[in-house]
Amino acid sequence: MATSWTPDQPIVQCVDVRKSFGALEVLKGISLSVRKGEVICIIGPSGSGKSTLIRCINALQPISSGSIQIEGIEVTDPRLDKLALRRKVGMVFQQYNLFPHKTALQNVMMAPIHVLRQNRAEVEARARALLAKVRLAGKEDSYPGELSGGQQQRVAIARSLAMRPDIMLFDEVTAALDPETVKEVLVTIRELAEDGMTCILVTHEMNFAREVADHVYFTDRGVIVEHGPPDTLFTAAKDQRTQRFLSQVL
């Protein structure tokens, strides 16, 4: 199946994804598809299952039923090589989750060296270039504890990019940041999107979603209520729940 995928097919395809934690059903049949190079934003009230969905895409959590395919690889396949899947999918978390005992440069270099077993010198050159790209040149030898939240989050983005993923997942990456550092992270993500990276963002930054997304999904209580291009969704939402949510946050 994996070999049958071609770049003109959706790179991520979710069909009727359901996920329960005990008796609580968090995802109640989510279907969405993302094409290569597309940027999609998932918005919605807290607890609507947005974060759970993208964690399922990365196989960090198993789904209860339905199907998720990444480049034609079925995530629910019990014989799935999770490590191979995660090499295609980078993920950035709300709490950065940098490794505190390693410098910024080492954080970026670790996975390519130990997981991909690439040449150290080549990885280092790439890591330095990536840190420069996220505007952190000069911070290579700083430890995460010495960096601001926004800087740490940009190191986390560089760390994911060092694995050369095909898809990037962003899980509320600006939610824990000070307002003044939110912008520098968003600029980094926008540049990434402009370079043609496929991005799935869970976000509360509505203006950013409107600006950067090709397609916006509004979720509430585990279902996709409405989706469409940002201009349509943000100005002419059809569903009442979407309208109410947008009137609260915009």
Next chain:
Amino acid sequence: MNDAERGHRLAVLLPYRLAPPRMTVRISPPSAAILCFCAIMAASTAWAQSGPAMLSPLQVILKWSPLLLWGFGFNILISLLSMVLGTIAGVGLGLALLSEFRPLAAASWLITQFFRNAPWLVLLFFVMFLVPFQVTLFKTTIPLPDWIKATVGFALPVMANVAEVVRGAVRSIPSTQWEAAESLSFTPRQTMWLIMLPQCIKRMLPPWMNVYALVTMSTVLASIVGVSEMLTLTAQVHAAEGGRPELFAPLYGFALLCFFLYCYPINLWTARLERRYRVR
């Protein structure tokens, strides 16, 4: 007008600094030494009434101190070796405790609990009497002296305590570190060795040193099973000096002093490390 005067007249409020809480009772090693010395000297008054032919307690201690200190060196050797053995085994056991393979985790849990909750002296007796005094491997006979067996006996509880220290430290690392490592395709083993354990070392150091101080103090238990360590030698010296009752306190006081001077700095250092690593 000099600087000091100027400083005096224009008094400025110095920045307010919170004094670190002092929870430990601080006795500096020199004053502790003086205390022990006083105890020894007090006992000497008893000697003053006896005949002049006998040596004073201080002279007895001086006379025998090379032997007694040699015995103390033995205590330290046993403690160090059992710590090395116990730490190696304990890290292995601690990792097994964290294993995702249930039977292994359950078995190591049982072993850990068994050795943590057994009296050290009983474990020591078991090892002393269950392990033969020599082993024959490929026709070479390796003798197992008592002190080696005692070392193994102490290594067992050390192993269990270190295992618990490792388990606690790894568990104390936020689970988000596992997720970050997972999403970067690290295998569980790589995550443990490259990401978890290096972060744990700082957290493990104070409790680990605590275990060491406990082992050092427990090495005197080896005297019960006949190892020639300091306590055994102290008793022998006492007997050799005719078992004079007024020598009892000074001789054992000397042993106490040696252990105190060795263990107390370790405890001070542990407390300092604990304080430093608490602030993250």
